[in-house]
Amino acid sequence: MDFSEGSDVLTEVEMQILQGLERLGGSYQQRNLWKYIGIDSKTGLPILARLEKRGVIVRERVGGNRRGVYTVRLTEKGYRLLSKIREVSVETFTIEMENLPHELQILISIPCTYCPYSDRCGVGFITPSSCDLIARWLYKYD
Numbered sequence: 001m002d003f004s005e006g007s008d009v010l011t012e013v014e015m016q017i018l019q020g021l022e023r024l025g026g027s028y029q030q031r032n033l034w035k036y037i038g039i040d041s042k043t044g045l046p047i048l049a050r051l052e053k054r055g056v057i058v059r060e061r062v063g064g065n066r067r068g069v070y071t072v073r074l075t076e077k078g079y080r081l082l083s084k085i086r087e088v089s090v091e092t093f094t095i096e097m098e099n100l101p102h103e104l105q106i107l108i109s110i111p112c113t114y115c116p117y118s119d120r121c122g123v124g125f126i127t128p129s130s131c132d133l134i135a136r137w138l139y140k141y142d
């Protein structure tokens with residue numbers, strides 16, 4: 001799914017990076033971000049440069065060693081973009097579900113069916129027992 005921000009299109013990997021950062025509290029060490037997203041730094045660095053140029057993230061140097069350690073942080077523009085993505089996804093999903101039987105609506109609404117991290121669930125930081133999406137879904141039907 002592509003979402004426009006200005007004249008550029010947000011790619012799937014860019015969305016994964018932004019959603020991953022949001023899930024990690026808005027900022028994370030750059031070198032560990034690659035492991036979390038499941039890409040290598042050679043692929044990720046140009047993507048971060050594009051996202052930084054668009055103003056949706058900021059890279060901040062931490063520490064004083066020669067190579068430097070960077071933290072990647074979502075900006076307000078990044079949070080607004082993620083909010084817009086969620087709104088469009090929820091609206092589309094809700095419209096399509098309105099005509100389905102209630103039981104099927106509940107089954108389809110399980111967050112795992114549309115989770116962008118389902119391919120990495122249970123590995124590393126992403127686990128069903130610590131998933132915000134599942135917790136909110138369970139609370140809704142409790």
